[in-house]
Amino acid sequence: MKRLPDDDCGFASALNVIGGKWKTDILWEINVAPRRFGELRRILAGVSEKVLAQQLREMEADDLIRREVFPGKVQRVEYSATEFGRSLNHAVGVMADWGKGYEIRMAQKAEEQAEEQAERSIALSA
Amino acid sequence: MKRLPDDDCGFASALNVIGGKWKTDILWEINVAPRRFGELRRILAGVSEKVLAQQLREMEADDLIRREVFPGKVQRVEYSATEFGRSLNHAVGVMADWGKGYEIRMAQKAEEQAEEQAERSIALSA
DNA sequence: GTAAGCGGTTACGTTGAGGTAAGGAGATCA
DNA sequence: TGATCTCCTTACCTCAACGTAACCGCTTAC
Numbered sequence: 001m002k003r004l005p006d007d008d009c010g011f012a013s014a015l016n017v018i019g020g021k022w023k024t025d026i027l028w029e030i031n032v033a034p035r036r037f038g039e040l041r042r043i044l045a046g047v048s049e050k051v052l053a054q055q056l057r058e059m060e061a062d063d064l065i066r067r068e069v070f071p072g073k074v075q076r077v078e079y080s081a082t083e084f085g086r087s088l089n090h091a092v093g094v095m096a097d098w099g100k101g102y103e104i105r106m107a108q109k110a111e112e113q114a115e116e117q118a119e120r121s122i123a124l125s126a
Numbered sequence: 127m128k129r130l131p132d133d134d135c136g137f138a139s140a141l142n143v144i145g146g147k148w149k150t151d152i153l154w155e156i157n158v159a160p161r162r163f164g165e166l167r168r169i170l171a172g173v174s175e176k177v178l179a180q181q182l183r184e185m186e187a188d189d190l191i192r193r194e195v196f197p198g199k200v201q202r203v204e205y206s207a208t209e210f211g212r213s214l215n216h217a218v219g220v221m222a223d224w225g226k227g228y229e230i231r232m233a234q235k236a237e238e239q240a241e242e243q244a245e246r247s248i249a250l251s252a
Numbered sequence: 253g254t255a256a257g258c259g260g261t262t263a264c265g266t267t268g269a270g271g272t273a274a275g276g277a278g279a280t281c282a
Numbered sequence: 283t284g285a286t287c288t289c290c291t292t293a294c295c296t297c298a299a300c301g302t303a304a305c306c307g308c309t310t311a312c
Contacts, residue, residue, distance in 0.1 A: 037289055038287085
């Protein structure tokens with residue numbers, strides 16, 4: 001996601017924070033429960049270690065998530081959502097609901113076009 | 127904005143629709159009042175004709191805006207927001223509000239860090 | 253006749269987010 | 283001693299969004 005120049009409306013800022021390809025998924029997963037690095041790798045199938053580490057660090061810098069290193073026999077790092085992160089998750093939810101509506105609308109549109117296509121084929125063959 | 131694969135949550139779909147660099151601005155302007163192509167060019171200082179035309183066409187295909195050609199002596203094309211477009215504008219507004227909060231928070235954080243820096247300088251020079 | 257405004261389109265170059273693959277430090281296991 | 287697990291880092295590459303600049307048909311104004 002390109003870091004847009006901050007415009008007057010705040011939306012660009014929000015996109016700068018959450019626009020990364022995996023960030024909404026990361027935030028969602030961490031919001032469900034604190035997650036470890038390797039756990040996230042497994043859950044978010046397809047993300048590379050490089051990008052995961054990178055986006056986690058950016059989200060930490062933006063106060064969306066908290067990184068905690070637990071002392072123990074093996075290295076253990078846990079990421080959890082901050083209150084601020086949860087507040088963003090809510091705003092993302094509103095957009096996601098709209099996205100759902102869009103998907104349904106576009107599916108209907110595609111269906112209608114398929115029907116029209118079918119009708120044209122019948123008219124043509126008659 | 128890269129067209130992301132549609133995930134389960136709908137957010138990616140929403141981003142695919144509104145993620146273009148100028149689309150929120152376009153939607154906002156058109157929501158205020160119907161606008162002509164040249165008008166948008168002037169209002170959105172910095173957008174190129176190519177990208178403006180491209181994003182307008184994508185937004186039209188997504189039913190966010192309506193393109194109307196008015197017959198007359200000079201060519202006249204008007205873009206206006208659809209009801210669906212207005213509904214997206216609302217969801218964008220929620221994200222924008224969050225973005226505003228983020229900006230304020232980060233400004234405060236930067237201020238605090240500047241203060242700490244100043245204190246360190248004083249301690250060092252003493 | 254030519255300049256200028258409208259609403260574009262086209263070819264080409266740039267840039268940066270994300271992907272790939274490899275390495276690496278510290279600890280445990282066999 | 284080497285293999286394996288964890289949590290990363292680094293160098294390099296790819297690809298699509300965006301920018302630049304030129305051109306287009308149409309019309310009116312000078």
